[in-house]
Amino acid sequence: MDTYGISSEERTRTPYGIGALMERAAARTVPLVRDIPDEALTAPTPCPDYDVRGLANHLFHVVVEFQKLAARQDADFTSTPSRVAPGGDWRERFAQETDKLVAAWSVPGAEDGTTGAWQLPARLVGSMALLDLVVHGWDLARATGRTYPVDEELAPVVEELEGAVARLAPTGRSTGAFGEAVPVPEGAPAFERLLGATGRSPA
Structure with a gap:
């Protein structure tokens, strides 16, 4: 078992690869992004540091940089390029880059071993991108x-993320992430528990 509590037995038992889970998340988040109107770009979001834009x-930026981490390349999160603006084709480019993200994490071996500057377990790193796709999709909705679509198809995604958040939360809270x-x-649906664990009020 590694320092983030992921055992080889647990990885073997998990029936879905990160790429397959990302595909399910992308199927929900990409349409929401595609439908963001220009006039909403300055609207506030549940993330206090960000408006919609x-x-x-x-x-x-996450979608682009985490492709590199799947391929064991260096990612750069020191600054965020400005890709989103009224008009333009950024929504379609976002969809294309998300397809590339899913493909990168679907390559055999992508979630084996470690990756990134901190050499974290690769599956956990992939789960970070998956978490952003889901919770920021909800934020933007x-x-x-709008409403983020939650159904039985999303259940394995939420299950994966509940475990990832439990491992990442102590460090994530100390860094402000x-x-x-x-x-x-009590008895709230799993998706609402996930939102609460990441500091969001489902209500």
Whole structure:
């Protein structure tokens, strides 16, 4: 078992690869991004540091840089390029780059071993990109008055992310990547528990 609590037995038991889970998440988030109207780009989001444009830029950057991590290349998160602007074709480019992200993490061996500057378990690194696709997809849906689609197809994605957040939360909160956990009612659906664990109020 590594320092983030991932055992070889657990990885073998998991029936879905990260690429397959990303594909399910992308099927929900990409249409939401495609439908963001220009007039909503300055709207606030559940992430206090970002308006819609800033959050879309952040998610776009994640989608691009995590392709490199799947291929054991160096990623650069020191600054976020400005790719999102009124008009233009950024929405379609985001869809194309998300397809490339799914493909990169679907390559055999992509989630084996370690990757990134901190040499974290590759599957956990892939889960970070998966988490951004899901929770920032929800953020953007909420910011633009829409609903993030949650159904049985998303269940294995949420299951993967619950485990990843449990491992990442202590460091994530100390660095400001995660907010403090928001309590959710007892018996709340798994997706709402995930949102609460990342510092979001499902309500």
